[in-house]
Amino acid sequence: MAVVAAETRVFLEVRRRLQSALLILGEPDEGGMHLDVSITPTSLLMRTPDGCTEIRLPAGVRLVPSSCAGLQYIRGDGLHLRLRAQAESSPKLISVFNQSLQAQECCTFYCQSCGEVVIKDRKLLRVLPLPSENWNALVEEWCCHPDPFANKPLHPRENDCFLGDSFFLVNLRSDVEQEPKANTKVICKRCKVMLGETVSSETTKFYMTEVTIQPSEGSFPNIPRSQFVQSVVAQCLVELSSARSTFRFTIQGQDGKVYILLWILNSDSLVIEPLRSSDCSNKFPLLEDFSEAGSSSAWNAIKVLYQPCIKSKNQELASSWEGDISVHPLTLPSATCLELLLILSRNNVSLPVSLRQMNSFQVAFLKI
Template sequence: MCGLSTFGKSRLVLTADRISWRNEKSDNEILLKDFTIQPQSAQTIQILNKHELHLRLQLANLKEFVNDEYDSQLEYILSCSGQDQMLKIHCKQCQYPITHQNRVFSRVLELPSENWQEYLDNWCCHGNDAIFKLKDCTNPREHDCFLGDWYIVLHPLAINTNNVFLSMKDNNGVSCGKCKAKLGEVTTTEQRTTRRLSPELIKYVSVKLFKHSISLYATVSPILQDIFTGFGEEKYLARKFKSLSKTCLCHKFIVNKITAAKQTNDLSILLIWILNIDTKFVSSLHSTQHSRKYEEWTMNAFSGVKVLFKLFLDDDFIKKQNEWHKNDRYDVVDLPEVISLRLISFLHKNNKILPQSLRNVNNFKCFLQVSFLKL
């Protein structure tokens, strides 16, 4: 499906690496990147709303879309897991150091897939000592650094106690001591009041730092640069919902906003229905060449989580929320106020990227908007 400005009497030409259409006023061309098409597979060609051309095409040579630079650096770090490594971790917002200077880690290892503990709990309906032993294996030692899908896990003694704040009222939140940006959360064995991390860190099990909130520099890398540069909030949210969907019976989520001032999470602001946790999208957002009679786009492909959503501003939001409560077919996700508002922003922005005819659905007994989150 292509969103085009105008057609009239146009001539559509399909080749393996491009889509072209020409009329009396202009020539337009879309160059295909990351994949090719099979022109003979074109079918059900139609024009909708006078500015959208819809057709079905079979894609070929569609590859996996990953952040190659990020994966190559991370793979290099993991390949050096048998030797001591100096990793520098800073706040992404203000570049304030989070770990001790020249901190050396003897083990840098990947964690199991997200929510594996929930898998184990669902498989065993009775207590099992082996499960608890497995969970204890993921608690890092002082010189361990464990890498998860959207966070890393460190021992509390690796954290510079003078550069962070800990708030037990904010979901065990760990914040930057300089700009107060939330960096992650801490796992503890006892409740404490808001304070800086004290020398009694042995009572804390681990510190989880979100990849979208930190910068990671590895001295083993040939070029000292932030490995998590391309890991932003949208990718964090996409991976979070993807991991949650793997362990839930129904992929419906009510998102609650946690207000920092009152620390309450009873305000529901979003209903999300996950349709597909690994969808391949093709998009041509910006023209690479433009003139009065000629325009060229480059079409890229990427992976994302496809969702339906309803905002709290919609008239029937409360009605739909009550229906979900009655059927008990949903899970609740509590997000800090800033992150929840960013989630709404991403969904709204990506909804506008879609062609107008595909932005909404009205066949699930209510009016829902269609969007996605980039992985």
């Protein structure tokens, strides 16, 4: 096959469950040159008069060249084609905090934004999941006598850590400087980012997107903020959709204001970034922030539909979702909600034009 291009923008998504792949070779902005594309089970090879670029697929992923179908050219977008793909099943997700939180370990809590130590050398004897936020209401339905847990909220002891949907609770000692009363924000001393809030005089809630936890003998992992937020939110969404069979979420601030309506389309996508060198600028714009020159990357990702709810947008739809029991709220600091909306918007405009919208929703990938 052949197409005219000055600079080819490549998009490749592999669906693990469907064993299929979508390849889009973007339309050039201007000018043109001859481009030949060859597909092998383990790579894509693009040749131009100036040279060639090879995109090698990651281990465990193979294309079936003879299955090429649905070939079409979409003006303003590029050449689309679909193929069968042989891909290993999605790796089992490990809870975002179980990766680093292990009972009996001595841990240090860091501000994810700047690396400031928040809690140092805290030994955790118990790391336990919290029940859903409606557990008290369920107990009332189950019990034929007065609720034995009424007015008895679950609070961690000194060496406990309780995991919620998007937060975790720890017993507050003298590690965190804050006013000794409930419902006050916990602020990083160095960068002034909101890390969480106090629940009681002894219990502090930290948001998963704001704090990194590492074994005390380790060091602070310097992960780009955007990458960290995407990964944490994506894992939270996948875990919640699996546990509660829900795929629609409202992303709301700690003040209860809804910022984003989000709908999971699928969680089995593998997006592959091509090999890059100084002689070739072909790349996946979707992943350009996280790749290094001369390397190739494959990212597990979830594909989502979203609607922003800032500046009075989509208020009627947001009210409808809030009143729907099948929609689950996910609470984050308000500033992080805006960060997430910016990430979604940036990833949306990086997609080929034909993939950016579905019905009235915008489409984006969140990398796990």
